[in-house]
Amino acid sequence: xxxxxxxxxxxxxxxxxxxxxxxxxxxxxxxxxxxxxxxxxxxxxxxxxxxxxxxxxxxxxxxxxxxxxxxxxxxxxxxxxxxxxxxxxxxxxxxxxxxxxxxxxxxxxxxxxxxxxxxxxxxxxxxxxxxxxxxxxxxxxxxxxxxxxxxxxxxxxxxxxxxxxxxxxxxxxxxxxxxxxxxxxxxxxxxxxxxxxxxxxxxxxxxxxxxxxxxxxxxxxxxxxxxxxxxxxxxxxxxxxxxxxxxxxxxxxxxxxxxxxxxxxxxxxxxxxxxxxxxxxxxxxxxxxxxxxxxxxxxxxxxxxxxxxxxxxxxxxxxxxxxxxxxxxxxxxxxxxxxxxxxxxxxxxxxxxxxxxxxxxxxxxxxxxxxxxxxxxxxxxxxxxxxxxxxxxxxxxx
Amino acid sequence: xxxxxxxxxxxxxxxxxxxxxxxxxxxxxxxxxxxxxxxxxxxxxxxxxxxxxxxxxxxxxxxxxxxxxxxxxxxxxxxxxxxxxxxxxxxxxxxxxxxxxxxxxxxxxxxxxxxxxxxxxxxxxxxxxxxxxxxxxxxxxxxxxxxxxxxxxxxxxxxxxxxxxxxxxxxxxxxxxxxxxxxxxxxxxxxxxxxxxxxxxxxxxxxxxxxxxxxxxxxxxxxxxxxxxxxxxxxxxxxxxxxxxxxxxxxxxxxxxxxxxxxxxxxxxxxxxxxxxxxxxxxxxxxxxxxxxxxxxxxxxxxxxxxxxxxxxxxxxxxxxxxxxxxxxxxxxxxxxxxxxxxxxxxxxxxxxxxxxxxxxxxxxxxxxxxxxxxxxxxxxxxxxxxxxxxxxxxxxx
Numbered sequence: 126x127x128x129x130x131x132x133x134x135x136x137x138x139x140x141x142x143x144x145x146x147x148x149x150x151x152x153x154x155x156x157x158x159x160x161x162x163x164x165x166x167x168x169x170x171x172x173x174x175x176x177x178x179x180x181x182x183x184x185x186x187x188x189x190x191x192x193x194x195x196x197x198x199x200x201x202x203x204x205x206x207x208x209x210x211x212x213x214x215x216x217x218x219x220x221x222x223x224x225x226x227x228x229x230x231x232x233x234x235x236x237x238x239x240x241x242x243x244x245x246x247x248x249x250x251x252x253x254x255x256x257x258x259x260x261x262x263x264x265x266x267x268x269x270x271x272x273x274x275x276x277x278x279x280x281x282x283x284x285x286x287x288x289x290x291x292x293x294x295x296x297x298x299x300x301x302x303x304x305x306x307x308x309x310x311x312x313x314x315x316x317x318x319x320x321x322x323x324x325x326x327x328x329x330x331x332x333x334x335x336x337x338x339x340x341x342x343x344x345x346x347x348x349x350x351x352x353x354x355x356x357x358x359x360x361x362x363x364x365x366x367x368x369x370x371x372x373x374x375x376x377x378x379x380x381x382x383x384x385x386x387x388x389x390x391x392x393x394x395x396x397x398x399x400x401x402x403x404x405x406x407x408x409x410x411x412x413x414x415x416x417x418x419x420x421x422x423x424x425x426x427x428x429x430x431x432x433x434x435x436x437x438x439x440x441x442x443x444x445x446x447x448x449x450x451x452x453x454x455x456x457x458x459x460x461x462x463x464x465x466x467x468x469x470x471x472x473x474x475x476x477x478x479x480x481x482x483x484x485x486x487x488x489x490x491x492x493x494x495x496x497x498x499x500x501x502x503x504x505x506x507x508x509x510x511x512x513x514x515x516x517x518x519x520x521x522x523x
Numbered sequence: 524x525x526x527x528x529x530x531x532x533x534x535x536x537x538x539x540x541x542x543x544x545x546x547x548x549x550x551x552x553x554x555x556x557x558x559x560x561x562x563x564x565x566x567x568x569x570x571x572x573x574x575x576x577x578x579x580x581x582x583x584x585x586x587x588x589x590x591x592x593x594x595x596x597x598x599x600x601x602x603x604x605x606x607x608x609x610x611x612x613x614x615x616x617x618x619x620x621x622x623x624x625x626x627x628x629x630x631x632x633x634x635x636x637x638x639x640x641x642x643x644x645x646x647x648x649x650x651x652x653x654x655x656x657x658x659x660x661x662x663x664x665x666x667x668x669x670x671x672x673x674x675x676x677x678x679x680x681x682x683x684x685x686x687x688x689x690x691x692x693x694x695x696x697x698x699x700x701x702x703x704x705x706x707x708x709x710x711x712x713x714x715x716x717x718x719x720x721x722x723x724x725x726x727x728x729x730x731x732x733x734x735x736x737x738x739x740x741x742x743x744x745x746x747x748x749x750x751x752x753x754x755x756x757x758x759x760x761x762x763x764x765x766x767x768x769x770x771x772x773x774x775x776x777x778x779x780x781x782x783x784x785x786x787x788x789x790x791x792x793x794x795x796x797x798x799x800x801x802x803x804x805x806x807x808x809x810x811x812x813x814x815x816x817x818x819x820x821x822x823x824x825x826x827x828x829x830x831x832x833x834x835x836x837x838x839x840x841x842x843x844x845x846x847x848x849x850x851x852x853x854x855x856x857x858x859x860x861x862x863x864x865x866x867x868x869x870x871x872x873x874x875x876x877x878x879x880x881x882x883x884x885x886x887x888x889x890x891x892x893x894x895x896x897x898x899x900x901x902x903x904x905x906x907x908x909x910x911x912x913x914x915x916x917x918x919x920x921x
Contacts, residue, residue: 136534280872280874332755333754333755347840347841349747349752354747354841355842356731356841356842356843356875357730357731357842357843357844357878358842358844358874358875358878359842359874360839360842360872360874360875361839361840361841361842362840363839363840363842363872363875364839364840366839366872367835367836367839367840368832368835368836368870371832371870378872378873379873380869380870434766434769435836437765437766438765438766438833438836438837438840439836439840441758441759441761441762441764441765442745442759442760442761442762442765442836442837442840442841443745443752443754443759443840443841444753444754444755444756444757444758444759444761445754445755446755446756471778472766472769472778474678474758474761474764474776475776475777476678476756476757476758477754477756477758477761480755480756
């Protein structure tokens, strides 16, 4: 049943997006016009529109008073400008991001604020609350959307699990629910950034996307067939913990020589320092590169080669049509990304190599919060109780 | 639309399997009983049963003549014992396999025959035809199933593509269609074996399966969310071409040090010979192992370590709940598979490591042919034209 629910949720999401998109582009439309333009059957249209009206996203205007011959006058449907917004929050390690999307699924605004790494959840939620209030000018209307999407650091399993408990993750939904009075959907923030890039960012419109983020940690996400891939036990897209050198540096995951020990901010700076380099931050490393430091260029080429090798393994595994690179280390520029592409194309299967595209991420640090919104809009079981409407002919045949 | 068709096809397949399973287990049932036991809505049940009756899989008996109070007498539905079988053919490199499954999706029989590697397609199809005739005792009834599922060696893209043309793959559907008069569905035979293991084999009932085959070639397949994962351009599961050693032996894919150069039959024997070993076949290598040859044991441990490292990378990427190992090299036994499991668990993320199960493949060399059948039964667009039935209330409201 879990599989079928997922399938139905994706199907319904596609239908909802089609209806919302038509209303956004054309303004008010009658049900008949919506049906013709969307290609949806009358039953499906009825079900989708009922759902969108029930959560306040769509309004039905009073029927036009002009006589239109026989039959009922046409009811007109439009987006509800006073309807709720969707809110996403990314609780990153030392920084908190919020984003708001309106009922037409357009980005309304976003904001960020830094904080100490050990700030308690209650205090973080207070910051989020304040940023949301400022962005929405005090008019947060969550009622219609019925959920907040939240990104957090690290793997997110089921509530109560050991790995979540150790980070007090179980407290997050509780505290947020208490403050906003709506359910909370939660996932790993890097995976959420992958989903957001596939909707609003560098991979908009792509169905099969590999997202890799090279930052203080190294992680990623896979969008397969248009949906976030989660894996059997909620662990997937952990590209940072693919082993590059079994004899390499110890990694926080308990293994050795993971990509993260090589291609994270710390990994790059460690290698630089071990080779006698003097830069102590990524910024000063980039300054050295721009001043023509050949050692820095060679180091970044080696790091890029390792990243490309891992990406090639992932591409041979899942066959994406687009690779998106994000995070501070990728933002260093061509000195890193060109060796990445070179190694990727050298080690991927010929059929993949020829067609694969590589792009820089576009959403920056707000990606995780936007991904939280995507979770609410596209993947919420609350919004996807299809088939919610009663079977239309149930009462007619018995 | 392609995504939605896939979603709908999977949904319909689940419904069809539920109805066929109920009829297989309970014999004849009325529509009402089927509805109650399946939990499907009246509309959906009507649509699914109509489809199964149209392709001959299900028969409606004459209504019982016993008076049952008011209303129509109950029509009884049952599997059609004279209905068509599903046929799968695996055109492996030097050997051809056929399998037949009945209308209840039970395996009826299978057969194999060796041939020269360069045998023309026309001649291979003649062998397949003869084997099918023998298995079905001359009573091949393909009409009801309307397609044959076929596995072939190597990547399968769209018809007319360069890589397919070079192997004359485009001829296969043409020759088969000419002989059997039905459409032909085709995919890579190793990916099909992965699908078959997830339905009839070691991974029966699992939704997220990683299948790795170590044979003359090294390949595999991913079943994600219960469906064969294909990748954006039809290339995925190419675990044999993940780079293990960028400075290693040249591989037929154009790269170097791919897993296939290390863990295929030839890769293992090459390494054995280079180290001064005398075995010239996998069989004699196993004999040496059983006679206590420590060099052979060490070699297999090294090979297993590389296999485990690649599997860990794939597991960190997609997070399967089961790994299935198949092929002659995996059949060597614990001297290979124990080091595989050891390295896999050492390099996979902790949350994956704790829950992952590893099993030997169960379907052996017939897996590819069975996977061809799975393609027809579960993934055929011909059998999944959902929603095929007209909108039931279309005529009632206008």
